[in-house]
Amino acid sequence: MKEKNGLTRRDFLKSTAVGIAGAGLASLPFESVAQKGVEPPPLKPEKDAVLRVLRWEVFVQGDKDLWNKNTKKWEETTGCKVMTEYISWEDVRPKAAMAASVGAGHDIVLGWHDDPHLYPDKLLDVTDIATYLGKKYGGWEPVCYKYAINPRTNRWIAIPMGGPVNCINYRESWVKEVGYEKPPSNIFEFIKMCKKLKEKGHPPGFALGHAVGDGNNWTHHWLWAFGGKCVDKDANVVINSPETWNALEAVRELYDTLIPGTASWLDPHNNKAFLAGEISVTTNGISIYAAAKGKWPEIANDMNHVNMPIGPVGKPTELHLFNQAFIFKYTRFPNACKHYLMFMLEEPQAAPWINAMIGYVGPSLKDYKKLPIWTSDPKITPFRDCIANMLWNGYEGPEGPASAAAMAEYVVVDLIGDVCVRGKSPKEAARIAEQRLLRYYKKKVSVPKKEAPAPAKKEVPAAPKK
Amino acid sequence: MIESFWSKFFRFYVPLIIFVIFLLFPFYWMFNTSLKPMKELYNLKLNPFYVHQPTLENMKTLLFDTIFLRWMYNTFFVAILSTAISLGASLLAAYAIQRLKFKTSGPTGLAIFFGYLIPPTILFIPLATIIFDLRLWDSLWSLVLTYPTFLIPFCTWLLMGYFKSIPKEMEECAMIDGASRLRVFWRIVIPLCLPGIFSAGIFAFTLSWNEFLYALAFISTTESKTVPIGLVTELVRGDVYHWGPLMTGALLASVPVALVYSFFVEHYVAGLTGALKE
Amino acid sequence: MQIQAEERGWLRLRNAFSTLMENRNFLGFLLVIPAEAILFIFLAYPFILGLWLGFTDTVIGRKGDFIGVGNYVSLLKDSTFWLVTYNTFLYTIVAVLFKAILGFVLAIILNRDFKAKGLVRAIILLPWIIPTALSAIVFWWLYDSTFSAISWSLIKMGLINHKIDFLGDPTNARISLIVANVWRGIPFFTIGLLAGLQTIDPTLYEAAAIDGAGSWKRFRRITLPLILPLLAVITTFSTIWTFGDFQLVWVITKGGPANATHLFGTLSFQRAIPGGHFGEGAAISNFILPILVLCVLISFKYLKRED
Structure with missing residues (x-):
């Protein structure tokens, strides 16, 4: 058994070396990662159910191929039908919001970050399948509990699907040239490396525009790494703190080493600059590596990834796009929806799916980190641990409209930008961010725990709209 | 008036050429990008104005990996129908307001016009509820019926302007000869306004051709998407933009329409001048 | 019987x-x-x-309570909102002004017979026809801080020595967006005004020329008064569109850097949809209304006088 496994791994190495492994991996056998003897909850899909699923247009073709293939498999086993709609990832939120407020539309949505917490009362309780999947596949990563559980009812309202995760992307030869084996994990050392890279004419580049993914991810990480945060556990705004000022002092040093123009960068900019050889270090998903393997082999061979550096708090503080599937209560086929999601995350489906995504999407279930894709190419391995390393949007407060609004307003991105680009002092910038955050965190609706009982009562009759 | 060559050169050709270059440059850029392979796009050492290894790969992707032609058809379908509906409704309304001067024509005209001021960004959420109740969700008819909300105010006002510019005498003569109002409207007013109808139609068609927000909100399935939505939602994948096919699509979606327009514009200007000389 | x-x-x-x-x-x-x-x-x-x-505190998926003018009061205290108000006015005034002037000039240039007139007219319509969502992407690509062809040519010509940060600097970003908007809006003015210019009786000019009026005087005394009502209508429409612009900004800058390019439309969308605060988003949109009504009434009154 073990030897066989070893062989397959070598096969992987071969196939990935040739190019994008994707489809090749899907058919290869591997050791099961599932725990034995966990019984699935008894779910009977409604007869002739037709499910409408909304998800984001994939980042990598293998995702779509396997997702559709698994869906077809489910259709064949249950006799139900699924209509999947793919739209660009940034448009999922408006559509899901509309479905929630109209009370009709897609049955299942694969949404982002705080989405389920914007309309928790409209979502189906999925505690049974979440518990089952957790038990069977080694438990959920810690951040999942924050993202998928409604804190007021303590029930699961979403199934975490994982996230398109970011790592430090770097050019090996240039990093070696300035005396490092790989980018250091100590954040101060990391800044030093960036300075040296810049001196050598190979500056790093991090997005500081209103970039939904890359911009939010690295700036939140940076703030948290120094112990700064927007709010505390009880949703009190605590951004204007010495920790934040320290983070801002440090980021100013970092910014001085960056390539000019990052203030306007949106998500695609760093990909292009990296592939053009303009920058040496950036934060990104595996999309640069995947593109390079196809068309810029000289860059693919010279690039590598490491996890984000660790700051004075001494533990990883990453933020990544986080994807979760949720079911609207208005669906006519609640059991079929749950059964479908459960089926898609079961090993026979999920394993080839995750493999086919060649590292784009980090898994939310711990055992899926054992899948061969993560070790098939050492350059992919760092992406495996990203979800385990991440905190949630709105850390350390609750998920909800306030945290969603703060991210949508780019409060943290602008905080960093104010200091780096617009020359404000750290204290001044922190004060501005504080004012902006107070607009949302003060409102009563934004703190579910503290919410007065009166509005809560009103919501109950409004929720089950049929 | 005879103009010297140099005077014509500086007062006509030079400014015209500057304008044409400014207006065309982004299209040249689309064309240029649509022929470039990805690798060349990101190569900073090459001259970006020139395509070194032209490829039809992007065209192939667009036509065979997406259902671009279907999107074109959808867009035409929606644009033509909503333009027709709007023109019909606006023509009647504009005539009534401008020519009949009925009791509340002033306030009605204002009310219709104010309709134009309401931004779609705030309308689309309540509108979604209505579309849903009417069972028009994910149907092209939802667009055919909602686009007139911004087309009618626009067309009505444009046509009211035209009615104003057409002399009343002909209508009055016909009325004295005993023709009914509706007959006068059909036989005299409409032919006289044809240029105005054309120009309102052109602008209405363009506005619906470009509409983005409603189409994004109300249409779900790939087969029912319009061109702008189809291209942007299916050729932008995460942080990877498929520049080549995107630009090819943009070109293919605009150039044929522009050519059709050039024909119409000629027609409508000729009609306009002709009608007024008589 | x-x-x-x-x-x-x-x-x-x-x-x-x-x-x-x-x-x-x-x-x-x-x-x-x-x-x-x-x-x-x-x-x-x-x-x-x-x-x-706009009068409720509705957030996505939750029925809000009536809070009177709460949203408006909180917006008036929000510095971002004031910045956005400033941006919107700046954007609208500058862009409409340039569109009107350039569109008029082009219409006058085209108002004569020459070869390939039809072709030129079709070319001029192109920016107007192409879906904004797509032309915005082209401009975005042209304004790229690394790959901009504009920077490339200026460097090759030796006019600048480093790449222009088109969208990272607030002033540059505003100019860049206004240029894109003007590019898109010129055809509307040109084609509309051209139609008007062609209705002007050429004998008027001939008579004026015989009286010895120069071209500027002919323009001031004949063209402008005759075309003014049409110009007013076109300007009104253009103002409405520009004021409520959304796509161009959303694609190119998402309102950045630091909200320097946010307009009412984009801020309203951002707060309502990604931000989830429907009530506040609606309130921002509602702010647009009285301002637009005012603009329209002014031009309307003006038109009445012309009647």
């Missing part, structure tokens, strides 16, 4: 009907019904819902 009576009845009915159809008030009402029906169902009704939203 009976048949005759019936016929007479019909005749009377028909006469009554045709009299009714000649009645200006009745016919007027009848003719505006189609337009008003569509506008009522798909515009007025959702609009009233939207207006109501």
Whole structure:
């Protein structure tokens, strides 16, 4: 058994070396990662159910191929039908919001970050399948509990699907040239490396525009790494703190080493600059590596990834796009929806799916980190641990409209930008961010725990709209 | 008036050429990008104005990996129908307001016009509820019926302007000869306004051709998407933009329409001048 | 007998009907019904819902409570909102001004006979026809801080020595967006005004020329007064569109850097949808209304005077 496994791994190495492994991996056998003897909850899909699923247009073709293939498999086993709609990832939120407020539309949505917490009362309780999947596949990563559980009812309202995760992307030869084996994990050392890279004419580049993914991810990480945060556990705004000022002092040093123009960068900019050889270090998903393997082999061979550096708090503080599937209560086929999601995350489906995504999407279930894709190419391995390393949007407060609004307003991105680009002092910038955050965190609706009982009562009759 | 060559050169050709270059440059850029392979796009050492290894790969992707032609058809379908509906409704309304001067024509005209001021960004959420109740969700008819909300105010006002510019005498003569109002409207007013109808139609068609927000909100399935939505939602994948096919699509979606327009514009200007000389 | 009576009845009915159809008030009402029906169902009704939203604290998926002018008060205290108000006015005024001037100039240039006139007119329409979502992507690519062809050529010409940060600097970003908007808006002015220019009787110019009026004087005394009503209508429409612009900004900068390019439309969308605060988003949109109504009333009054 073990030897066989070893062989397959070598096969992987071969196939990935040739190019994008994707489809090749899907058919290869591997050791099961599932725990034995966990019984699935008894779910009977409604007869002739037709499910409408909304998800984001994939980042990598293998995702779509396997997702559709698994869906077809489910259709064949249950006799139900699924209509999947793919739209660009940034448009999922408006559509899901509309479905929630109209009370009709897609049955299942694969949404982002705080989405389920914007309309928790409209979502189906999925505690049974979440518990089952957790038990069977080694438990959920810690951040999942924050993202998928409604804190007021303590029930699961979403199934975490994982996230398109970011790592430090770097050019090996240039990093070696300035005396490092790989980018250091100590954040101060990391800044030093960036300075040296810049001196050598190979500056790093991090997005500081209103970039939904890359911009939010690295700036939140940076703030948290120094112990700064927007709010505390009880949703009190605590951004204007010495920790934040320290983070801002440090980021100013970092910014001085960056390539000019990052203030306007949106998500695609760093990909292009990296592939053009303009920058040496950036934060990104595996999309640069995947593109390079196809068309810029000289860059693919010279690039590598490491996890984000660790700051004075001494533990990883990453933020990544986080994807979760949720079911609207208005669906006519609640059991079929749950059964479908459960089926898609079961090993026979999920394993080839995750493999086919060649590292784009980090898994939310711990055992899926054992899948061969993560070790098939050492350059992919760092992406495996990203979800385990991440905190949630709105850390350390609750998920909800306030945290969603703060991210949508780019409060943290602008905080960093104010200091780096617009020359404000750290204290001044922190004060501005504080004012902006107070607009949302003060409102009563934004703190579910503290919410007065009166509005809560009103919501109950409004929720089950049929 | 005879103009010297140099005077014509500086007062006509030079400014015209500057304008044409400014207006065309982004299209040249689309064309240029649509022929470039990805690798060349990101190569900073090459001259970006020139395509070194032209490829039809992007065209192939667009036509065979997406259902671009279907999107074109959808867009035409929606644009033509909503333009027709709007023109019909606006023509009647504009005539009534401008020519009949009925009791509340002033306030009605204002009310219709104010309709134009309401931004779609705030309308689309309540509108979604209505579309849903009417069972028009994910149907092209939802667009055919909602686009007139911004087309009618626009067309009505444009046509009211035209009615104003057409002399009343002909209508009055016909009325004295005993023709009914509706007959006068059909036989005299409409032919006289044809240029105005054309120009309102052109602008209405363009506005619906470009509409983005409603189409994004109300249409779900790939087969029912319009061109702008189809291209942007299916050729932008995460942080990877498929520049080549995107630009090819943009070109293919605009150039044929522009050519059709050039024909119409000629027609409508000729009609306009002709009608007024008589 | 009976048949005759019936016929007479019909005749009377028909006469009554045709009299009714000649009645200006009745016919007027009848003719505006189609337009008003569509506008009522798909515009007025959702609009009233939207207006109501602006007075509530609705967040996505949760019914809000009536909070009176709470949203408006909190917006007036929000520095971002004031910045956005400034941006919107700046954007609208500058862009419309340039569109009007350049569009008019181009219309005058084109108002003569020359070879390939049809082709040139078609070319000029192109920016207007292409879906904004796509032209915005082209501009975005042209403004790229690394790959911009504009920077590339200026460097090659030796005019600058490092790449221009088109979208990272607030002033540059505003200029860049205005240029894109002007590019898109010129055809509307040109084609509209060209149609108007062609209706001006050439004998007027000839008479003026015989009287010895120069070209500037002819423009001031003949062209401008005759075209002014049309110009006012076109400008009004362009102002409305520019004021409510959304796509261009959303694609190119998402309102950045540091909200320097956010407009009412984009801020409203950002706070309502990604931010989840429907009520506040609606309130921002509602702020647009009185301002636009004011603009329109001014131009409207002006048009009345011309009548």
